[in-house]
Amino acid sequence: MSSYASSNGKVAKDLKALERRAEAILKARPAYREMVDFYLTVFRRQIEWRGKLVVHPETVDKDQRRHCLREGKPLIACFDPGIQLASLLDLWMEMKAVFRRGNDVLREAVDEIDRAEKTGDFNPASWLPEQRPDRLELISDAARQIGVDESVLGTVTRSVTFPHWEQVALSWIAQDRLDEWKRFRCPACGGPPALAEIRTERSGAEGLTASPRRVMHCPFCGTGWAVPALKCPACDSTRSGDAKYYYTANEPELRIDFCRSCKHYVKVIDAGKIQGRLHIGLELLTTAHLDAIAQNKSLTPLEVSA
Ligand SMILES: [Zn+2]
Numbered sequence: 001m002s003s004y005a006s007s008n009g010k011v012a013k014d015l016k017a018l019e020r021r022a023e024a025i026l027k028a029r030p031a032y033r034e035m036v037d038f039y040l041t042v043f044r045r046q047i048e049w050r051g052k053l054v055v056h057p058e059t060v061d062k063d064q065r066r067h068c069l070r071e072g073k074p075l076i077a078c079f080d081p082g083i084q085l086a087s088l089l090d091l092w093m094e095m096k097a098v099f100r101r102g103n104d105v106l107r108e109a110v111d112e113i114d115r116a117e118k119t120g121d122f123n124p125a126s127w128l129p130e131q132r133p134d135r136l137e138l139i140s141d142a143a144r145q146i147g148v149d150e151s152v153l154g155t156v157t158r159s160v161t162f163p164h165w166e167q168v169a170l171s172w173i174a175q176d177r178l179d180e181w182k183r184f185r186c187p188a189c190g191g192p193p194a195l196a197e198i199r200t201e202r203s204g205a206e207g208l209t210a211s212p213r214r215v216m217h218c219p220f221c222g223t224g225w226a227v228p229a230l231k232c233p234a235c236d237s238t239r240s241g242d243a244k245y246y247y248t249a250n251e252p253e254l255r256i257d258f259c260r261s262c263k264h265y266v267k268v269i270d271a272g273k274i275q276g277r278l279h280i281g282l283e284l285l286t287t288a289h290l291d292a293i294a295q296n297k298s299l300t301p302l303e304v305s306a
């Protein structure tokens with residue numbers, strides 16, 4: 001039972017890393033406390049449930065993976081994710097219970113969802129397995145039908161699909177560095193990235209050569225992949241005058257990168273300046289003020305270019 005023991009050890013380690021990262025973020029950005037306190041329950045549940053999730057992704061070896069990616073297709077286009085319906089529905093029940101305890105708005109939304117499920121107006125059994133990053137209309141159509149806020153339904157839904165897709169993506173990509181994939185779409189699910197991370201890698205004698213790497217993070221499946229550092233993710237511009245950024249000295253670890261030509265932006269975290277291990281859900285939640293700043297300056301998030 002060594003794999004069980006080691007996966008339990010990994011759960012404990014990941015829970016601890018989550019707490020640490022949350023603490024570090026709240027020290028720097030205390031205004032997010034109430035939100036973080038609630039969403040920590042969601043993120044903890046996702047980690048704790050990993051062992052219970054049932055996914056049987058199609059086995060993909062290195063050559064098959066390369067072949068698919070070389071054709072410019074994300075792995076979702078070539079292979080079956082094998083996510084089991086019962087597993088999705090179990091976590092759906094669990095997450096609805098978590099969100100019901102959140103606040104009045106969330107409780108009322110979950111009550112509406114339950115009502116629609118009872119009357120047969122909404123059927124998560126046929127709807128959850130269809131969720132893909134490029135099928136946002138599934139969420140907006142269902143929200144309209146049920147009569148709930150689209151962003152609340154989207155958040156509850158992604159809290160269920162994310163950990164499943166995360167396991168699928170991990171199995172498909174394994175430890176591959178994905179050198180054949182230089183695109184700004186997620187190599188696993190094809191979705192747009194929601195966050196970029198700058199990592200400075202030291203190499204050469206005594207680590208004196210520092211080269212920055214830009215890693216994109218997918219909010220749908222959690223995959224991170226390296227992309228060219230100075231190319232616009234939306235319009236492919238590589239003109240040096242186009243790559244601009246906003247930055248404040250108060251938040252040295254955060255930045256908004258934008259393109260002067262197409263006006264798209266991406267939120268950036270400097271991994272060398274943060275404490276703890278990056279957690280995609282937590283980072284997105286606690287950088288919402290950057291979206292407000294960027295959108296005030298008439299910039300458009302990358303997702304919208306999708
Ligand atoms: Zn993805």
Ligand SMILES: [Zn+2]
Nearest residue numbers: 232235259262
């Ligand atoms: Zn651009």
